[in-house]
Amino acid sequence: MAFLGLAGSATPRTAHRELDRHALSLVVSEQHRLARRRRLRLAGLVDEPFVDFPVATPGRLQTDEAFRAAGLTRTVAFESSHLQVLLGLVRHGLGVAFLAPGVVSGQDSLVQLPVAGAPVRAEYVAWNGLNPTPAAGAFLRLLGGAGTG
Incomplete structure (x- = not known):
């Protein structure tokens, strides 16, 4: 798993969930x-x-x-x-x-x-969508559900 801060127009190319979006x-x-x-x-x-x-x-x-x-x-x-x-x-x-x-x-x-x-920045959590680890699954459940992508 990784936490990413990206430009508001960008989206991670792996499984992800947006955590926050804010103006700088x-x-x-x-x-x-x-x-x-x-x-x-x-x-x-x-x-x-x-x-x-x-x-x-x-x-x-x-x-x-x-x-x-x-x-x-x-x-x-x-x-x-x-x-x-x-x-x-x-x-x-x-x-x-x-x-x-x-x-x-x-x-x-x-x-x-x-x-x-x-400028707008988006914060994401991203993970391996093909083979997520049990720890990744547990963390995502703590966040309140599955992500996207």
Whole structure:
């Protein structure tokens, strides 16, 4: 079994069950000029430098797709595969990032902002549908039923 976080448009290619689907929040340092805003639009962020995961990774695809679907281009100034590095770059004011809302909870010096048109991320549990283990079956029963696909 695996837990997967994918762009809202993606679906696992194995047996799976969707656990959650949510819009990502814009994360900025508390000193950032946008930190006090209540609501933003995706188009208002095109001039911001972004920090993000590497190109074509599941952590980045949903943000690239959201900008592309809106006909917008953004600049990714820094890339990292490590969440703590991304958060540190944002904390130091070197860029902004789209991240899952729960990621920033309890993080000092960071602010989460809702954005109209924000990227959407889906969370899945996936398993081998051809030969699921007894443990996988028991876990799925705990989740409340069979999955799809």
